[in-house]
Amino acid sequence: MARDRDFTTVGRALAAPARSVFVNLLMDGTTRPAGELAHAAGVSPSTASEHLGVLVDAGLVRCEPRGRHRYYALAGPDVATALEALGGLTGDAPVTSLRRSREAERLAGARFCYDHLAGRLGVALTDAWVERGWLADSDTLALTAVGSDGLRGIGVDVDAAVGGRRATTRACTDWTERRPHLAGALGAAVGARFLRAGWVVRAPAGRGVRVTPTGLDMLRTAWGIDSDIALPTAG
Amino acid sequence: MARDRDFTTVGRALAAPARSVFVNLLMDGTTRPAGELAHAAGVSPSTASEHLGVLVDAGLVRCEPRGRHRYYALAGPDVATALEALGGLTGDAPVTSLRRSREAERLAGARFCYDHLAGRLGVALTDAWVERGWLADSDTLALTAVGSDGLRGIGVDVDAAVGGRRATTRACTDWTERRPHLAGALGAAVGARFLRAGWVVRAPAGRGVRVTPTGLDMLRTAWGIDSDIALPTAG
DNA sequence: AGCACGCTTCGGCGAGCGCCGCAACGTCCC
DNA sequence: GGGACGTTGCGGCGCTCGCCGAAGCGTGCT
Structure with missing residues (x-):
């Protein structure tokens, strides 16, 4: 079947500033706990948790629990590839501090x-x-x-x-x-x-x-x- | 400068269903007038015009006026490449009719x-x-x-x-x-x-x-x- | 067992966005 | 020039989304 693609879920997943920061942080291939991501994006843990849920639902990010932490990482190499390609179109994110x-x-x-x-x-x-x-x-x-x-x-x-x-x-x-x-x-x-x-x-x-x-x-x-x-x- | 990428504008541009339809239609490389796109997505001409403005601002689509029509097309091959990569992650769009x-x-x-x-x-x-x-x-x-x-x-x-x-x-x-x-x-x-x-x-x-x-x-x-x-x- | 910690869920608030109809503008045709 | 047409701009409505604080749940430490 050659259907059209639904870009809305992936697009929406990337549309929020906090989620864009998350994805940027995970593009180095690291797996990071939710709290660290929340701190890095400057949002509360609860907000970060919601955002991460959206990214997981969109298939961009996967979650693996380890002890009392929950580590998040990009879902796979194809996600990284797609984000690279997309990154070539976008501008730089503003530098927020020295x-x-x-x-x-x-x-x-x-x-x-x-x-x-x-x-x-x-x-x-x-x-x-x-x-x-x-x-x-x-x-x-x-x-x-x-x-x-x-x-x-x-x-x-x-x-x-x-x-x-x-x-x-x-x-x-x-x-x-x-x-x-x-x-x-x-x-x-x-x-x-x-x-x-x-x-x-x-x-x-x-x-x-x-x-x-x-x-x-x-x-x-x-x-x-x-x-x-x-x-x-x-x- | 190695700054982070801002995915929010591109993501937001793809987040709306009508815009996703537009992009799908333009992925064959054709240039289409605003009215045809509006009809295809099932939205009013004014709404389509707003959406197309968003896509142009995001750098995904370019506009060339011809007579009393305004033709829209993907901004370039790199956009098509990025959308292909992104399309590999997403699911099929629902088939709306026979x-x-x-x-x-x-x-x-x-x-x-x-x-x-x-x-x-x-x-x-x-x-x-x-x-x-x-x-x-x-x-x-x-x-x-x-x-x-x-x-x-x-x-x-x-x-x-x-x-x-x-x-x-x-x-x-x-x-x-x-x-x-x-x-x-x-x-x-x-x-x-x-x-x-x-x-x-x-x-x-x-x-x-x-x-x-x-x-x-x-x-x-x-x-x-x-x-x-x-x-x-x-x- | 009890406590501390990390994370998620829920309720609620405010802002932004998608949608339309109507009006205005420019272009083409008669 | 007048009328038809394609397109855009402008209010206004409703909905969704992002944000937080408080509460709940599971894990690890002592």
Whole structure:
């Protein structure tokens, strides 16, 4: 059946400012308890609970109870993909405070975009791998044989990323850099490897990541990526 | 600057049922006058005018006055792409009448998805070209050298589709068939060629297309695509 | 067991939105 | 120029939605 699509539920789910903030926070792939989301959006816990219910009903967010907390996360990679595409059409959300401005600066350096690395770090990695012939210079950043070996060499679980239902490689246009970087199943595998190896660590709160000294050294020696690319800009 | 995205305006724009209908109607790439859209959605002209204003303000739709009519269309390919991605998350819109059900049947056969062919016809063409090695069996359906010659041979303006700002090839997951078909700049060029050659004609109203006898013959002899693939199912 | 904590549900308030009819404006046609 | 037509702008009505505070429920800690 080729019916029309009903955009009203998804649209309505995204229409409220608080829910837009929630979705933004969850786009780094993290799972967060309801209270943290409420605090971040500046609404009461009860209001946040209602909003989260709307997002769950719309199929954008899923909920998993853990002890007395209830953790929320995006429902899946397809949701993240759709939101990315939608984000390319929208304007920037207003910066509400100096703290958020600082936070924005840090995010520009390195962050997670659902489950893959983004920001200057994500773009720099992708550029380096394209230059080395690990990824094809195409719309999909297809993985080459050389790249398969190379990524395996740094401990990326390439086999798990290939052949699944999810697209192996996908180019995600960075909101900051307006340039493509590696996403898809392989992007997720790379992100997982960087976390597991301790090359980056997630910021305690927020969606940013910090590149560790080990990670900086690794980036420089392996691909000549300069340190200030992966770090927040000075000031 | 890596700021958060404000999904509220786009979300709100899609939240109203009438606006969802408008967007669905425009997703075939046609430009339609305000009155036709109003009639299709079952709202008064004044209401439709307000809704269209909201869609224009949100950047989803653009308006071009022609005489005493004002024609509306999607703002661009990126909007169509985002809506496709979003459509993959949403459910079907309820079928409101038998006439709409018949219409849905016809759309399943062949239709335009913004500017490229979709439905069983779009999927069959893509399958045939992948099988012949004209398109790579990848996530992007990348154009091969053989395919470039082949498409040029049937009059597709390949050169115009390559090297532009827009992605040359892109896989668009069909809502009907749940299978990928050719989209992007090349998909648009193919669609334009099919129209220009008279292999398909747009239905007088609605988003469907009808395959002409010439087109049927061409599809069968060139790629062995059976006629009932491109036609509405019987009944 | 008792308490503290996180989260959800419920009632109620105010604001915003979708809908229409009517009037006004510009364009096309006779 | 006069009339018909397509479209937009403006009040007004009703409904929904976002927001909160208070109460209820389940979990974890002591």
